[in-house]
Amino acid sequence: MKAVVVDRFGPLEQLRVAELPDPTPGPGEVVLDVHAAGVNYPDALMVQGQYQIKPPLPFTPGAEAAGIVSAVGEGVRHLKVGDHAATFTGTGAFAEKLLAPAAQVTPLPPGFSFDIAASLTLAYGTSYHALVNRAQLQAGETLLVLGAAGGVGLAAVMIGKALGARVIAAASSEEKLALTRQHGADETINYASEDLRARLKELTGGQGPNVVYDPVGGDYTEAAFRSVAWGGRYLVVGFANGEIPRLPLNLPLLKGASLVGVFWGEFARRDPRANVANLTQLARWVGDGTIRPVISERYTLEQAPEALRALLERRVTGKVTLVP
Incomplete structure (x- = not known):
């Protein structure tokens, strides 16, 4: 199989596509023929050695994927x-085949888009966890989303509206803001x-x-926190x-406000049942049109450095995928 390989932590341009042996599932594992892999900001950080998790070298990046099960373990x-x-494995998704623990693989309903399934887990899972589990956002409240045209930002806009909030989207260009509207x-x-x-006050x-x-x-x-x-x-x-x-730290005191950390990956690891419930709700919303995930561009495995560079330079709107 073809796979993107990281031989050393460093620039995105050092990524290469190599021929690797096809994976074989052990007990409790499956192999997925990857039809789409989500491209995420942590992937770019991981390649450069700047993420909080550093996989053993060499490794294949890519946290989430969707495709067709081609082998099943005992x-x-x-x-x-x-x-x-679809699955979220943390690494390995930028390849033609992905070995995954079966417990982390979710069957897709008939007709569900591979692109959307490969983009739903991290970006939409993060935003749902943030707004529902961490912020407990209520209908009628006002939500400000920074970086609102990016993958997680646009997901937050859609989920905020689905929850009944008034959503204010902030971004760096009129084109991006038009997408949020x-x-x-x-x-x-x-x-x-x-x-x-000044605009938030208005x-x-x-x-x-x-x-x-x-x-x-x-x-x-700081400007956003001073406005909360x-x-x-x-x-x-x-x-x-x-x-x-x-x-x-006087700002949270003066506002009676909370700084709330959001680490979706650790939440999913510690409370998998709650995470599955979140993702199930997101899939329902996709199915009935409440949220409409945006796939703005598709790249090949060979174009992985270009896709990751676009993320780092904040040129991406919505989500992008790699299609092996």
């Missing part, structure tokens, strides 16, 4: 050869040309947003800007 009961399925944003802020705090009558969803970090974090409503919840999702911000 003891697997809920899957059979020919089933369409197409998917439910009630108001938008171009933080490249508008003052974030849009919320001086009250501020109840929940802030921040996958970006960097310069806008009394008793607000600030979701720390990631640092796509590349800079981990520092906040004066």
Whole structure:
């Protein structure tokens, strides 16, 4: 099989596509013929050795995939050869075949898109966990989403609307903001040309947003936190800007507000049943059209460096996938 290989931690351009032996499932494992693999920001960090988890070298990156089960190990009961399925494995998805623990593989309903299934787990799972489990976002509250046109940001916009919130989307261009409006944003802020705090004050009558969803970090974090409503919840999702911000700790005190960490991968590991329930709800919403995941571009395995570079440079809207 063909697979993307990381021989050493370093620049994205050092990725290569190699011929590797086809995997064979052991007890409790399955092999998935990959039809689409989601491309995510942590994948790029992992290749460069900048993620909190460093796999043993060499390894194949790619956290999530969807495809068709081609081999089943002993003891697997809920899957059979020919089933369409999706999985989150953390690594290994940028390949023609993926070996996965059967417990982490979910059968897909008939007709469910491989592209969407390969993009649902991390981005939408993260955003659902953040807004529902961590922030406990309520209908009628105001949600501010930073980086709102990216993979997790756009997911947060859609999920926020599905939960009945008023959604304010912030992004760096009018093109990106137009995409957020197409998917439910009630108001938008171009933080490249508008003052974030002043615009938030205007849009919320001086009250501020109840929940802030921040996958970006960097310069806008403090301004957004200073704008949060009394008793607000600030979701720390990631640092796509590349800079981990520092906040004066008097701000949570003065606002009676909470800084809330969001680590979906660890949540999924510690509470798999709750994670499955979240993903089941997301699949229902996809099925009935409540949320409409956006796949903006598809890349080949050979184009993996290009896909990851686009993520790091924040040129991606919605989600992108690799198609072996």
